[in-house]
Amino acid sequence: MVKILDRKLLRDLLRTKGLLIAVIMIVAVGTGSFVGMLSTYDNLLIARTSYYSxxxxxxxxxxxxxxxxxxxxxxxxxxxxxxxxxxxxxxxxxxxxxxxxxxxxxxxxxxxxxxxxxxxxxxxxxxxxxxxxxxxxxxxxxxxxxxxxxxxxxxxxxxxxxxxxxxxxxxxxxxxxxxxxxxxxxxxxxxxxxxxxxxxxxxxxxxxxxxxxxxxxxxxxxxxxxxxxxxxxxxxxxxxxxxxxxxxxxxxxxxxxTLSAEMGGLQTMATMFPAMFLSVAALVLNVLMTRITEQQRTIVGTLKALGINNMTIFNHFIKYGLFVGVTGGISGCILGHWIAAWMTVMYKTFFEFPNLLNELYPNTMLIAILISIVFSVIGTLRGVRRIIRLNPAEAMREPTPTSCENILLERWTRLWTNLDFRWQIILRSLFRNKSRTLIGIVAAAIGSSMVVLAFGFVNSMDEMIEFQFSKVMLSDYNLSLKDDLNYGAFIESKKLPGISHAEPIFNVPCTFINKNYHKKGMISGLISGAKLTIPRRANGDSVPIPPVGLLMTKRMAQHLDISEGQTVSFVPVRGERKTYEAKVVSIIDSMIGLSVYADFHYLNYLLGETSAVSDIQLKSNQTPEQKISFFKQLKTIPNIQSIDEIKVQKKIVTKQFTGAMQGTAFMMIMFAAVIFFGSILNGTLISIAERHREIATFRVLGYQAMEVGTIFLRENIVVNMIGTIAGLPLGYWLLVGMMSQFCNDAYSMPSVVYPSTWLWTIILAMLFVLGAHWIVQKDISKMDWSQALSMKE
Amino acid sequence: MSNVTETILDIKRVRKSYKIGRKNVPVLKGMDLKILQGECVLLLGPSGSGKSTLLHIAGGLDKPDEGHVIIGKENIYQLTDRKRAHIRNSKVGFVFQFYNLLPDLNAFDNIILPAILEKHDKMRSKKEVENRAFYLLELIGLVDRASHKPSELSGGEQQRVATARALINEPELILADEPTGNLDREAGDSVMELLFNLNEKNGTTLLIVSHNPQLSGLRGRILSLDNGIIEHI
Known part of the structure; x- marks a missing residue:
């Protein structure tokens, strides 16, 4: 028995290979991302553990x-x-x-x-x-x-x-x-x-x-x-x-x-991505299995009539899901190992280990295959259960035709009658196949959320860089001094070649104390009306330095459980180390570090100094010759501890962050394309199979294949655009979740999605729909419609 | 087995109705029917009279709303689904109007399909099953078409294969639902002849339902089903 049914299964699999490949691809990407992210995580963990030891x-x-x-x-x-x-x-x-x-x-x-x-x-x-x-x-x-x-x-x-x-x-x-x-x-x-x-x-x-x-x-x-x-x-x-x-x-x-934040991000993605992909795969597989079992309803009825019990039939159909799970799982493991190799090479450029290798993790792969099987079997269950529940006589009868009652929209007579009859067909089809429509919408929502997430990563990085380097830090050079110098040194710095403007900073490392909370940090004293460091709120509004009191970044305020208007104590790591008190005048935002700002003279006065300077910010308007001369002179100044060229910093940050993110974003967009293609191809090709006679009738009536295809295209546009729009907020929500992994005392990534991202997501979704429709159209064009007309109902 | 007076199928006070929309439409209204070992019973009736429903209930394919169906000594609707499936497999053979052959399997595989269940009473070897299948292929005159798929066979040939499939487990009872309903006259006659021969030569008990009173070579007990009640003709 098993052998004969297995042969039938093999033929079923071959017959539905196109649809199967689409589902298997989704499963493979899901398990691939699981294996890829977790293997990369393990690679880093093993390398870190051995290196630390x-x-x-x-x-x-x-x-x-x-x-x-x-x-x-x-x-x-x-x-x-x-x-x-x-x-x-x-x-x-x-x-x-x-x-x-x-x-x-x-x-x-x-x-x-x-x-x-x-x-x-x-x-x-x-x-x-x-x-x-x-x-x-x-x-x-x-x-x-x-x-x-x-x-x-x-x-x-x-x-x-x-x-x-x-x-x-x-x-x-x-x-x-x-x-x-x-x-x-x-x-x-x-x-x-x-x-x-x-x-x-x-x-x-x-x-x-x-x-x-x-x-x-x-x-x-x-x-x-x-x-x-x-x-x-x-x-x-x-x-x-x-x-x-x-x-x-x-x-x-x-x-x-930094390494832990990256590893944490990998762990989150290793849960989030597979969950998204495998859920879509389960939903798509559910549509496919419902169709297959419905198609084989009479066969199942006959098998039952011949005395083959429900368990044997159940096992037969569940093997379909098992096949998808195993094949998708194994392909995912291969894909995952490749992803891990790619990511490990990428991490090697950032993180320096003596021995960071891409290892093979059989346990991770086994778990991935098991997860893939579980999701695939879950996706198969509904369709199989439906057919198993039927008694043999009922299964052998053709199913009761779907209700031809009016759909909800038809009650709105004025609107309905004004609709082109093709739109009426499309809307009836969408409403009468509610679960399939809903699954299509969910898949599109997940796909588009992934596109938003991909673009959102890049947008957030851009925003962080833009905020920090174009809004907060506006100098060209920052000179850090070995010891606090007096104002005279600052005046001298203005005379350096090509320098157009200079501002002093007085940095005071200290311990902030509020109630039972304390945190080490630094107060930066800026001159009133500073143009080279401008504290800002997240919305970009500048916050003036108060003559008395402090501006504190939100994260530092959270550490100290303090809010605007409250007084904070601080003990400077200098001089007599007395405890000082200052009012937190405003809470500001910073993407890098836990900045606290005060007025330059106020801070000097508070600490009993007279115009002490620890850093100098410079704005330049240099010719190349002046630049060479400028650097030459800096090398001879003994009190300079470090020199930062802000443009170079910005360039490096942009190259490293955005560059790495672009690669990841591209991969995620490709993954989203797999979801869109898989879902659209499955839903539409099944719909075409069910509506063979309808399509054949259209052809008999003189419709061209392209005109018939347009009906299906419109259906897909409606479903996928609704899903895509629903996926936009979902993508933003996922981005917020992901970015929270990269927020710590050293830096905090904002969650930003530019308006162009919404637009690009919709455009890409549309392109995916059109791409998938190209395959669908080919199927419609080569359909033997004359045979469809002579088929037994 | 050889006792001709033994009851093979006993249908007692069977009622069945279907819900059509919100209406409950009764199909069988307290039906009684007893068929003895070796009997050939023809149940005639117009379309929609409940013949197929009766046959399905008799074969354990559809549960009655009320009443009992006893095959041999087993009250089949008091059994679990699994045991009922086992009875269908071992004691009953079905022949359907649309043949219900598995399109992916060839004639030979279709025939042996019911015989290769793991837990079969008769516990025949593979060889025995194959021999039996070839014997049946010979009986229906389709040995040379054994490897042909249903789509490569004519309607009459498909129904012959379906009949052979019904016989593979040497059932005590064959239930045939409009066996000629989808065939032309000539093919229909040949299938009916095959079924009647089985009854006459092998003593296989037959219950055939049809809407066609013109069936060729009618013999045995002929009953009529109308308005949910059986009448003797």
């Missing part, structure tokens, strides 16, 4: 002004601390002979000999420090590659205002810099930022840090990892006399945070 990645980072090493030893007795390592860490400027522009970097102390320290490095080329040469440096590998710096060569670093020529012993990577962005930046820039590992003794000498440190990294006991905040609080208290700028647990460390 290899480098002995710290559980926390403490940045402080200066503390004696003896004090650090005492910290090891604190509960929850397993091991500590003190370091010396300073921003540096790289003066490369082949670059006019000074380049920013970070100098970090390392032991003179290789040993297993916390946040160790992995050598990529050359060697660890030798004992022969004192002035040695190990350069971060990405920077060395980008700048073509080879081991054995020399490099000039401006350390503590003095230019030093250092021998490059080797290049290395470290787990704390998997994603390396300059301070205040959000994207990695191998050409413009590097890490330079120097012998501790050397840094002690250069920076005057004998027996002292300004950076601590540590490992917590396994138990304390669940409550790192408590341990960091205790460390803060113990080091309060040494000026703690920041105490950062692993989860908030920028590199780890």
């Amino acid at each position: 290899r480098c002995r990645m710290a559980d926390f980072w403490i940045d402080l002004k200066k503390a004696p090493i003896s004090e650090i030893k005492n910290l090891e007795t604190l509960k929850g601390i397993s091991e500590l390592r003190e370091r010396i860490s300073f921003p540096v400027i790289v003066d490369l002979e082949n670059s006019n522009k000074p380049i920013n970097g970070l100098a970090l102390s390392m032991p003179a000999g290789p040993c297993s320290v916390i946040n160790n490095i992995v050598m990529k080329s050359g060697s660890y420090f030798t004992n022969d040469i004192r002035d040695e440096v190990i350069v971060s590998d990405k920077f060395a590659l980008a700048r073509n710096i080879q081991p054995g060569s020399f490099i000039n670093l401006i350390l503590n205002g003095t230019k030093k020529k250092l021998y490059v012993a080797g290049t290395a990577i470290s787990s704390e810099h998997i994603y390396l962005a300059p301070p205040g930046g959000i994207v990695d820039n191998p050409l413009g930022y590097g890490v330079f590992y120097l012998k501790r003794e050397y840094m002690e000498d250069v920076f005057g840090f004998h027996g002292a440190c300004n950076n601590i990294v540590g490992i917590l006991t396994p138990k304390a990892r669940y409550n790192s905040e408590q341990v960091l609080d205790n460390i803060n208290k113990s080091l309060k006399d040494y000026g703690v700028y920041a105490a950062t647990p692993l989860k908030l460390q920028f590199s780890n945070l």
Whole structure:
């Protein structure tokens, strides 16, 4: 029995191959996205775990002004601390002979000999420090590659205002810099930022840090990892006399945070995408199975009459769903493995691992196939159950013709009678096949939501970049000073070549306190009427700097549970470290960081300073010669800690974020096309099969194939446009959900959909409909309508 | 098996009505019919008189609203669906007006279809089933068409294959619903002759329903069904 029915199944499968391929493609994309995203997630997880373990990645980072090493030893007795390592860490400027522009970097102390320290490095080329040469440096590998710096060569670093020529012993990577962005930046820039590992003794000498440190990294006991905040609080208290700028647990460390946010996004997409695709597949399969079982109603009745029990018939039809599930699942696994390979290669350009490979995950694939089978079988069940419920006699009879009662619209006589008869046919068909129409609408809604999501990603990135670089940060250069200087230095900066305008900033790192909430951050003092940094609200409105009080970003206000008009306390990491109070005048929005702004003079006055300047913003109108001269002069100014060229930053952010997003968006649009095509082809080809006689009659009456096809095209346009419009808000809602994954203290992605996106979604949906109709039209054109007329009803 | 007085089908006080729109239309109004082993019964009646409904109820294809149907010793509507299916498979053979052959299977496969269920009483081997199918193909004169699909056979040939399929499990009762209704005169006669021969030579019990009183070579007990009641002719 099984064999004969299996042969029948095989023939059924062959007969409906076109429709099946459409459903299988949807299932394959669903399982493919599941396997692809989860495999990429696992690739990153495995690479991260092994890398963290290899480098002995710290559980926390403490940045402080200066503390004696003896004090650090005492910290090891604190509960929850397993091991500590003190370091010396300073921003540096790289003066490369082949670059006019000074380049920013970070100098970090390392032991003179290789040993297993916390946040160790992995050598990529050359060697660890030798004992022969004192002035040695190990350069971060990405920077060395980008700048073509080879081991054995020399490099000039401006350390503590003095230019030093250092021998490059080797290049290395470290787990704390998997994603390396300059301070205040959000994207990695191998050409413009590097890490330079120097012998501790050397840094002690250069920076005057004998027996002292300004950076601590540590490992917590396994138990304390669940409550790192408590341990960091205790460390803060113990080091309060040494000026703690920041105490950062692993989860908030920028590199780890960025990687985790990306991995979180992958996990979300690994749930969301398959759920969307497999739901559509189940719905489409339901339409297909209802049709197949309805078509085979008499056969089922006969089989039942011949004594074949319901279970055998059920199993026979369920194999159809199983076939779709297994085939779609296996194809999805292959597609998923390819997606994972593509994404892993893409991630390699952002994240630096010693060993990030695309592995095969049989468990993930098995789960994917099982999920695909479950969805496909669910999609099959309804149609099979309907036919199984019929008793044999009923099944052998032709089904009762669908009700020819008037549809709802027909009651609106004036409208109905004014409709072209073709529209009347279309509307009757849509209303009489309600579940099929509804499924078509749902599929189109999911497809269009995916298009909105794809464009929305790019729009949101554009908006973030536009907000930050065209509305908030309007300078051309930002100079960060090593020590706070007086106003005179700022006046001098105006004289630099080609500079048209300059504004001073007074940055004060501090701890904000409100009730039981506290958060480390920084107040930026801006001059009244500042033109180069303009705090804004999300809608783009600028917010003037108040003469007294603070402007605080929404996220910081949320951290501190504070609202407009309330007073916040803050303890600056400088001077006497007294507690100050200031009113939060307005809440503002920022896409990068947790900015808090105050009036430059107010902040100076509050802290007992007189026009102290920590950063200078410059606006330029430079000729190329002036630019070269400008950078040359900057290299000679000892107090400059870092130089940021905003246009370059914007270019890098745009290239990295939007570039990566465009690839993902293209893939998502292709996926949406699969949904549209699959759903339209299934629904229409089934409809054509059911309406063979109607089509044949039209042909007999002299209608051309194209004219008959237009009826089906119009039906599809109605269904898919309703679905597409319904999918627009759904897509926005999904975008908000996705973007919330990428909101943290370092940056927050807005959820923005430009009006052009709505339009493009509708245009694309229309193109998908027309594309699918091209196949449908071919089917109508080659239909043997004369045979359809002679068929038994 | 050889006791001719044994009742093979006993239909008792069977009532059946269908809902058409909001109306309940009675089709069978307390029907009684007893058929003995080896009997040939022809039930005639105009279209819509309930003949097919009666045949379906008799064969366990459609549940009556009231009444009982006993095949052999089993009250079939007191059995589970699964057991009723088993009785249909082993004790009853059906011949339908539109043949109801599976279009994807060839004549041979269509014939053996009921014989290859996993739990069959007779537990015949594959070889035995195949031999029986060839015997039946010979009986219906279609050995050379064994590998032909229904679409490659004429109406009469298809009905012969359907008859052979009904006989594959050597059922005690053959129920034929308008077996010639879709055939021309010549093909119809040949099918009827096949059925009557089965009854006369093999002692197969037959219940044939038809709207056509002109059926060739009428024999056996002839009944008429009108307005939901059976009358003897």
